[in-house]
Amino acid sequence: GENVGLHLPTLSVQEGDNSIINCAYSNSASDYFIWYKQESGKGPQFIIDIRSNMDKRQGQRVTVLLNKTVKHLSLQIAATQPGDSAVYFCAEKAGTYKYIFGTGTRLKVLA
Amino acid sequence: DAGVIQSPRHEVTEMGQEVTLRCKPISGHNSLFWYRQTMMRGLELLIYFNNNVPIDDSGMPEDRFSAKMPNASFSTLKIQPSEPRDSAVYFCASSASGGGETQYFGPGTRLLVL
Numbered sequence: 001g002e003n004v005g006l007h008l009p010t011l012s013v014q015e016g017d018n019s020i021i022n023c024a025y026s027n028s029a030s031d032y033f034i035w036y037k038q039e040s041g042k043g044p045q046f047i048i049d050i051r052s053n054m055d056k057r058q059g060q061r062v063t064v065l066l067n068k069t070v071k072h073l074s075l076q077i078a079a080t081q082p083g084d085s086a087v088y089f090c091a092e093k094a095g096t097y098k099y100i101f102g103t104g105t106r107l108k109v110l111a
Numbered sequence: 112d113a114g115v116i117q118s119p120r121h122e123v124t125e126m127g128q129e130v131t132l133r134c135k136p137i138s139g140h141n142s143l144f145w146y147r148q149t150m151m152r153g154l155e156l157l158i159y160f161n162n163n164v165p166i167d168d169s170g171m172p173e174d175r176f177s178a179k180m181p182n183a184s185f186s187t188l189k190i191q192p193s194e195p196r197d198s199a200v201y202f203c204a205s206s207a208s209g210g211g212e213t214q215y216f217g218p219g220t221r222l223l224v225l
Contacts, residue, residue: 032212034212034213041218042218042219043115043202043204043216043217043218043219044154044202044216045216046213046214046215049212049213089153089154093212097142097144097159097161097166097167098156098159098167099156101153101154102153103153104153
């Protein structure tokens with residue numbers, strides 16, 4: 001159940017360090033974005049969302065930044081833990097109910 | 112709350128056989144989505160139901176695929192006849208919002224068609 005492509009980028013970080021995962025989106029008119037976490041063998045899990053009228057939104061240990069000028073999203077995870085190891089992907093709202101999902105980034109947390 | 116429930120979790124079948132995937136959305140959610148996830152194409156929307164009514168089935172690959180939602184607590188995705196290229200992980204997701212925001216995904220059904 002992993003959202004992977006043949007060339008899925010991988011980010012390796014040391015436990016306790018901060019992680020930054022990036023995503024480029026396609027439609028400058030998109031007004032809502034979601035970050036998902038997908039662990040092996042599981043379905044995507046909602047982490048955090050952001051609307052286009054915001055530049056930043058914080059959750060517990062996670063922060064999403066939105067740069068509309070360059071159509072870029074980032075997910076920052078503070079004090080990365082082994083349980084954060086997963087594939088992370090962004091989704092942009094492409095219509096009333098449709099989303100365009102990114103191919104994902106695999107995060108590996110090194111002990 | 113049990114979350115979105117899907118069955119079976121794994122299915123291995125032979126080409127030409129009928130496959131039926133099942134989904135129970137979260138109680139009270141009025142939107143239901145079926146997705147397919149593959150290594151090559153990532154996550155793709157197959158069909159979207161709102162209040163048990165199919166709103167958009169443009170993502171259904173071909174006539175071999177069909178989906179139903181007879182009531183608010185149950186949906187099926189059927190493939191008949193199945194082909195090896197249908198091998199993928201199929202996810203069901205539900206949302207309390209008609210806009211599909213904050214979708215809750217089930218654990219998925221891993222389908223392998225031999």
